[in-house]
Amino acid sequence: MSAQINRQFQLAQRPVGAATRDTFAYVETPVGEPGPGQILVKNQYLSLDPAMRGWMNDAKSYIAPVAIGDVMRALGVGKVIASQHPDFKVGDEVNGALGVQDYFLGEPKGFYKVDSQRAPLPLYLSALGMTGMTAYFGFLDVGLPQAGDTVVVSGAAGAVGSVVGQIAKIKGCRVVGIAGGADKCRYLVDELGFDGAIDYKAEDVNAGLKRECPKGVNVFFDNVGGDILDAVLARLAPKARVVICGAISQYNNKEAVRGPANYLSLLVNRARMEGMVVMDYAHRFQEGFKDMATWIAEGKLKSKEDIVEGLETFPETLAKLFSGENFGKLVLKV
Template identity: 55%
Template sequence: MGNQTNRQILFVKRPKGLPDDRTFRLTESTVPEPKDGEVRVRTIYLSVDPYMRGRMNDMKSYIPPFRLNEVLTGGVVGQVEVSRHPDFQPGELVTGMMGWQDYSVVHGAELNKVDARLAPPSTALSVLGMPGLTAYFGLLDIGRPREGETVVVSGAAGAVGTVVGQIAKLKGCRVVGIAGSEEKIRYLQKELGFDAVINYKAEDVKEALKDACPDGVDVYFDNVGGEISDRVLSRINQYARIVLCGQISLYNLEKPDIGPRIQTTLLINSALMKGFIVSDYQDRFKEGLSHLAEWVSQGKIRYRENIVEGLENAPQAFLGLFRGENLGKQLVKVSEVQ
């Protein structure tokens, strides 16, 4: 084999507040050999996701924290190089949780095949992967939007938010997005057909919500938390459903997140608020993917990917999430499909 070194990005320092260059270290090791049942995968795309910030803290959450001085892990699309598992052949495209490195060795049971006839392989990390499924199950199973209702989504221009808004439109809802740049606002309104979009960096969110949601808010799909969410929650209707998907505005907070307690608002509106993680729906992924793939192939759901080149740039791509740099799914391209 041609490559003799395996570049890796290690997690070397637990950040307080915003992560920075000291959080990561690029190192090199030898390319690992698969044992029986294992597969060696060459990384093509890495997914960088806001939830990974939570794993950098040493605290209990839905997934264990990253361990210091180990390779960071996340969603990967790659190509099988060497297979010692009967289900996989060299050259096949696969996806799974793997390391931020050029080559990973994982057990075949941890991999899923990527069908590149359906859509470009990168979509296995975006609209036809975890973010798409997160939007699908969070909106449809928790949010349960009905025709004519108003659905508000924060982080609207991100990998999840863009899909949430489009599914809500397919369900006949009024869709209001909240995002942080004029480029994002334009994209959501002009290309994805959102009914209204609020630029939280440029507008008075409270006033803008009044205009954008004249009939109140029936479903709030929350990717950001904090004060923006306080504003939205002050306008919910009776029997509103609040989908807690992310709280990106809080992930780098160093102090406890203090604000108005939401209980009274939920109580007087008989409203529901529920957190979830996409793996809660693992046994329904097939259903979700088949709907998403159908909508994508029919042009009913459109998607964008923001692709940064080079493994060494993965830390900056990750940090960019917290600066709101990505429109659509943020990916890192590590090698080419061969």
């Protein structure tokens, strides 16, 4: 094993604004061997998520920041190639925080097994992974949808948003997606069965919301923040629920985050805005996996992966998330 090379992207400095290639140090190190309680994993697919930008900040959050010099944190799937841990054996396929590198070596904390015979591995990073669980628990447990509700999703062609919209349809809601570009909007309506779409790059979001949500918005699942959050707040229905899943428009800000000027719509409409972090639902993931797998098997839920090849492209591929270039779940094939 020691002849093999482990390519790593380590956090070199905390970015101001967007992360770039300079944010990371590209390092080649020899692959080690597992000590007691450790496993060695050959990484196969890594999940690229907006949350990664937050992990680079030295700020109190729901999870510790990545330390300078550490391998950049990333969830992923891979195959165990050496093990000194009783629960994992060579050949097992696992899902865990593998990091942006070829090989993970360490204790498999929070790792669990997946099975490429049952579903393609990238699906365990999208609908059957944290992305799917974020959509499932965020929408159902925090959004509290009722059949007939009008549901609006921002970042709707993205990994989480596209799943939220489809779950909303399964639950009998009317679903409107906000996305950038005609292709994405067409995809939402024609492929995923959304009832309507608003192209924020081509039309005024306020006008689009007025057209698509004449009775107001009962549930808003927000990945974006900024102007789009403000526009939807202005159109809430009484007792609406706003799920704050992320704020991708604000993550690369060099100035302070911009708060939603229309927050007093919460008062007028007796509405609620609530944040969610998927790891709070870890004890209930089996419930989510089961429903999601069933819906996929029944053809009610489609998962779209945007797979980019090559670990070496990591910084530039990550940037696609923030420029709105990616389409579906962004996955890096190692």
